[in-house]
Amino acid sequence: MSITTLSTCSLEQQISSFNILGDLNITIHVRQNPYHLPLEALFQMAARINKKRSFLFVSKVLGKHLPVRPSASVLSGMALAARLLEEFYSHEVSDLPEIVQGIIQQEKSEEILHKLLQHPLELPEPLLFIGFAETATALGHSMFSAFGTKAEYIHTTRELIKEVPSTIDFEEEHSHAVAHHFYPLDKNLLHSACPIVLVDDEITTGKTALNIIREIQQHFPRKQYIVASLLDWRSPDDHRKFLELEAELGIEITAISLIKGEIEVNGVLDEQQAEQTKPAFVEPEAEPTVITLETAALTKLSFSSIDQTGFVNTLPYLQQTGRFGMTSEQQLQLHDTLREQGQFLQQYRKGTTLCMGTGEFMYVPMMIAASMGDGVWYQSTTRSPIHPATKETYAVQNAFAYESPDDPTVRNFMYNIPEQRYDELFLFLERGTSVERLNSLYAALAQLPIPNKYLVMFR
Structure with a gap:
């Protein structure tokens, strides 16, 4: 590129x-x-x-496809929080220069984040933050975590959970995985009239935001919505559709972002010029070492999920991921727990470390990684299929594919893991599954050019 x-x-x-x-x-x-x-x-x-959209903005702060210092990724969400206070409430944020510095100079991000967590921002009124799965689950959580009180958070999910009915469902038309579900434990979460903040990493057309606003407004009407994103590339026609929905539903929609502009797409991708992502079929010589973290301070939820093959996984979820809803008070307790877990894992480190979340499970491992010391990088596995190419400045240099342990019909990917960069890998799984369903993941891990590999589970 x-x-x-x-x-x-x-x-x-x-x-x-x-x-x-x-x-x-x-x-x-x-x-x-x-x-x-x-x-x-x-x-x-x-x-x-993806035939619907042939390009991807690969974020250098999101902690998804590219490795990032975990503290810098959290600061990107806090930058959106500052933008919200400035744009929507006309409040100045004295910490803004430090937040921006931590994004640009990631080596300074850990110290800056620690300070901000000790002195969180304050909201003038209650807000509900909703992050979009799978890419923006940690971004939405990070934006929410910037506030000390009056905030609640939940993220949408691709999971199908048997015991809890989905409160709302909506589609993401351009995506390779279109269905979003919504499982708040607090049945009153959407019943208040407070503004809702919808958080996504990038808006190209805004259709996803419009779809969820229409769905929420049908069942849980309110007056104000805020759409927050790192990047906003809506065209004049897309802006018009926002205005039309405002007029139709009698609501106000405020869009905030770190970068706002427009894009022009020219030409098409010749598939033959792109390197193909091959599944990992190498038989692992040795399975990764399993580390089990104590979760006494975390709440386990005895819900079961069902995948597209009909397989039912009865192993529990963690409540504090954000999938089932979080309050500001619960968030403060969560930070203390994750810091302790990060300090515990630090004893296994030998050098430069890669911590990797899985799918929607991003924020918890990201914050654990932020407490594991210097020389730690973070990214996550993803459903997003991208053409890798060994081309200078191109975002995705290599790819490792495998069947998702949660659903073998879904291919997952690990991107941009070069040789001789990392001494150890910590891969975090929110839930366990059958041994057979881990085989494809283990085969992909065997291909990674990292000598020491750990699979981190939650007891």
Whole structure:
């Protein structure tokens, strides 16, 4: 991927052209960049294996496809929290310069995050934050975690849970996995009239946000919604659709982001120019060492899930992931627990460490990783199919595919794990499953060029 940037006197009027692969080109017109964040600090681009959308903004702060310092990833959510206070409530945030510094200079992020967690931001009224699965579960949780009181959080999920009916369901049209479900333990979570903050990493058209707003408004009406994203690339026609929904439903929708602009897509991807992602079929010489974390301070929920094959997993979920709802008070307790678990895992480290969340299970391992000392990087497995290419500046250099332990009909991927970079890997699983369902994951782990591998489970 090659990049050409033409700038005027301000970073807020910036044009950048990206040659992704072959004839596929993206031109970005940045209209708003309130915190003057360099684009190269926020994302790279890659070709996506998806007929509905052939490209992907690969975030350098999200902690999904690319390794990131875990504290910097949390700060990206806190930057959105600061943006919310400034844009929606006209409140100044004195910590904003430090938050921005921690995103741009990730080596400083741990100290900055620790300070902010000790002195959280305050909301003028109660808000409900909703993160979108699977990519924005940690981003939404991080934004919510910036506030000390008056906030609640829940994220949508792809999981089908037997014992709890889904409160709302909606579709994500452009995605490779379209169905979202919603399982709040507090049945009154959506009954209040407080504003709802919908959190996603990137908005291209805004259809997902419009779909969930329409669904919520049908059953749990209110007056105000806020759509928060790191990147907002809606076209004038997309903006018009937001205005039309406001008029139709009698509501207000406020969009906030770190970067706002428009994109032009030119050319198409020649599939033959993209390297193919091959499944991992190497028989592992040795399984990863299993480390079990005590969860006495965490709540286990005896819910069972059912996948597309009809397999039922009866092993419990963790309540504090955000999938079932969290309050500000529960969040403060969670931070203490995750810090202790990170300090416990630190004893297994020998050098440079990669911590990896799995699917929607991102925030808990991210915060554990943030307490494991210096030299720790974090990313997550993903459903998102991306063309890897060994091309300078291209976002995804290599890929390792495997069948998801939660559903073997779903392929998962681990991206960008180079040789001779990491001394150990800690891969976190929220729930266990059958031994047979771990075989494909173990085979993929055997291919990773990391000498020491640990599978972290929760007792």
